[in-house]
Structures are given as structure tokens and as C-alpha cells.
Amino acid sequence: MPFEKFPVEGVTSEETPRHTAEKQEKKTFRKALHKWLIGGTLLLGAVEGGHLLSRWREGAFVKPEDYVEYVEKEKPLEDNEKQSLYNKLKYLKERFSGAPLREMMDGDKESKKAKRESKTTEVSGFETLGFTSEEIKNYLLNPAFYPRGWVGDSVPRVTLERKTLVDAKGLLAQTHKLSGEIRFFLLDEDKQELERLETAGIEKQKEFKLLRLGGLEAAFGHELGHANSWSGSNNLTPLERANLLYQTTLAFGEAQGQPDSFRTHYVETISKSDPQIEHYAKVTEWYAELCGEYFNHPNSLKRHPQEFEFINAAIKSQDPDFDPFKAGKLKIGQKVDILESTPKNGR
Numbered sequence: 525m526p527f528e529k530f531p532v533e534g535v536t537s538e539e540t541p542r543h544t545a546e547k548q549e550k551k552t553f554r555k556a557l558h559k560w561l562i563g564g565t566l567l568l569g570a571v572e573g574g575h576l577l578s579r580w581r582e583g584a585f586v587k588p589e590d591y592v593e594y595v596e597k598e599k600p601l602e603d604n605e606k607q608s609l610y611n612k613l614k615y616l617k618e619r620f621s622g623a624p625l626r627e628m629m630d631g632d633k634e635s636k637k638a639k640r641e642s643k644t645t646e647v648s649g650f651e652t653l654g655f656t657s658e659e660i661k662n663y664l665l666n667p668a669f670y671p672r673g674w675v676g677d678s679v680p681r682v683t684l685e686r687k688t689l690v691d692a693k694g695l696l697a698q699t700h701k702l703s704g705e706i707r708f709f710l711l712d713e714d715k716q717e718l719e720r721l722e723t724a725g726i727e728k729q730k731e732f733k734l735l736r737l738g739g740l741e742a743a744f745g746h747e748l749g750h751a752n753s754w755s756g757s758n759n760l761t762p763l764e765r766a767n768l769l770y771q772t773t774l775a776f777g778e779a780q781g782q783p784d785s786f787r788t789h790y791v792e793t794i795s796k797s798d799p800q801i802e803h804y805a806k807v808t809e810w811y812a813e814l815c816g817e818y819f820n821h822p823n824s825l826k827r828h829p830q831e832f833e834f835i836n837a838a839i840k841s842q843d844p845d846f847d848p849f850k851a852g853k854l855k856i857g858q859k860v861d862i863l864e865s866t867p868k869n870g871r
């Protein structure tokens with residue numbers, strides 16, 4: 525699991541001033557999150573509640589013709605290409621409404637703006653977990669570990685913040701659906717544990733660092749998938765975006781019928797009152813989960829050959845030289861380097 529569940533509904537137990545303050549904080553925080561469109565559980569909670577739902581409903585009216593017209597503004601299509609694109613869009617519209625079509629157009633416009641800006645990824649806040657920005661750049665964001673352009677082109681910023689929320693623990697991550705910015709939230713960090721750790725021995729500190737690195741890595745692989753999805757990528761043409769969503773939807777559908785398919789508890793338990801939103805959320809998160817597994821555990825993903833082939837082909841169409849097994853070996857070497865660098869402030 526890339527992150528712990530976010531408490532979407534309700535606050536528990538008795539009301540104390542502290543609880544009320546936290547409740548308010550939680551409300552404000554959640555409101556801020558509504559501006560962030562994707563982020564697994566966060567999005568899924570937000571889509572049904574806030575203005576995202578009305579945004580979805582407005583987008584629902586986008587027609588396949590609108591998308592074809594958008595594609596043709598860039599490059600006129602041959603008749604057969606046009607027909608093929610139209611059929612795919614019609615298929616998507618029937619399943620999800622027109623909202624994802626608009627999302628792809630928005631993502632495309634956003635990527636054109638981003639292209640004009642710098643390609644370095646800003647990093648901040650990881651000192652909380654005992655990592656320098658340099659370590660994060662060399663490890664978590666190392667371009668050699670991922671397909672070409674996936675980090676540098678599509679992720680402008682990666683940050684980590686501490687947050688205290690009632691009933692929420694662990695590491696939470698979210699990706700802005702259009703810009704690709706990734707935010708980590710460290711929830712409800714146990715202060716006593718951190719204090720104990722400051723006085724703990726080097727070995728204990730290394731163990732802790734390794735644990736944290738694993739958590740960041742797992743979440744990052746998933747979020748990087750979102751940042752490079754049909755709406756998040758800065759490297760896809762409008763035609764490629766439609767193809768990627770279409771192929772992902774087909775592959776997800778095929779996997780559903782298979783007893784030994786790649787499944788995660790997270791995707792399985794997504795539940796929405798609108799079946800189209802639910803279906804789209806599942807496809808979106810399934811794609812991100814596949815990316816995460818492909819980057820972090822390619823060997824175990826290979827046990828699901830259909831899903832492995834799907835994501836491998838999707839990624840290789842963007843970077844033919846990428847090899848997740850080679851990347852995995854490089855990572856191990858880099859991890860050792862980080863652990864050997866003695867923690868300075870105990871965290």
C-alpha cells in the first residue's frame with residue numbers, strides 16, 4: 525500500500541476543545557485538498573463532495589467530437605485515424621461520461637505551459653525524516669531509476685510536510701492531476717518515538733531511515749504514475765493521451781475477469797455512489813498501482829504476465845530503453861550509500 529487510508533468521513537469520540545480545534549483544522553485541510561485533484565484516497569473522497577463533483581458534471585457533456593477537434597488543431601488527421609480516435613473516445617464517453625475527455629484536454633494545455641518552464645524538480649521538507657534534499661534527488665528522484673522524462677519533465681516539485689489529523693497516521697501522498705506536483709504528508713508522527721530515536725544508536729537510526737526510505741519509495745512510484753498519466757504527463761500528445769486511457773481501460777476490464785490478476789486492496793475497495801466515477805477512479809488508481817509495482821517490485825508484477833506486458837509496453841512506448849530490473853539494481857547501490865551517510869540530527 526502506498527499510503528495509509530485517509531479518514532474521509534466523520535470524527536470520533538467525545539468533543540473536547542482540542543478535538544474541536546483539530547476538527548476545524550481537518551476541515552480547512554480537506555478544503556485545501558479539494559484544490560488538488562488527484563491523490564488516491566484524497567481524490568476519491570473529494571470527488572463526491574466538493575466542487576470537483578460539479579466540475580465532473582460539467583465535463584460530462586464534453587463530446588468525442590470536441591476532443592477530435594482539439595486534436596486536429598495541432599495536427600489534422602487522416603480519415604481512418606480520425607475514425608479510430610472517434611471510436612475510442614465514444615467508448616470512453618459511454619463508460620465514464622465526457623469528464624475524462626475534458627481532463628485530458630486540460631492536462632494537455634497545462635503540459636504546454638509547463639514545457640516552457642524549467643525542467644528541474646524542486647525538493648523540500650525531507651529533513652523532517654532525516655534526508656537531505658540531495659539524498660532525495662539522488663535516490664527518490666534519480667532519473668536513472670525511471671523512464672526518460674518521467675521525473676524531470678512531469679514533476680515540477682516534491683515536498684514533504686508534517687500534518688496532524690485526528691485518526692490518521694502514516695505517510696500520505698498526492699499528485700496534482702494536471703501539474704504533476706507531488707506532496708507527501710507525514711501524519712501524526714509520534715514525537716516520543718522521534719525523541720527516543722535521537723538518542724538511539726546509529727544502527728537503530730539506520731534501520732529507521734531504511735524504513736522511511738521504503739515508505740517514500742513505495743508512495744513515489746504510485747504518484748509518479750499519476751504524474752505521467754493521460755492527464756498528468758507532460759510528454760504525451762493529445763492522441764497518445766486518448767490511446768493511453770483507452771488501452772488502460774481495456775486492460776483493467778480484462779484483468780477483472782482473471783482469477784490470478786494483479787489486484788490491490790486499495791483499488792478493490794474504492795466505492796462511489798456514481799458508478800461512472802467509481803469506474804474511472806478504479807482505472808486511474810489501478811494504473812498508478814501498476815506503475816508503482818513495476819518500478820518497485822517488477823519481479824512480483826511478472827507473476828501477472830498480462831498486466832506486466834500492458835504497463836511494460838505503455839512505458840516502453842515512451843522510453844524504449846527503460847528496464848525496471850536494471851533500475852532496481854542501480855537503486856540498491858544508491859540505497860547503501862544513503863544508509864552509510866551517518867544521520868546528523870538523529871532523524
Ligand SMILES: [Zn+2]
Binds near residue numbers: 563809812
Ligand atoms: Zn493514487
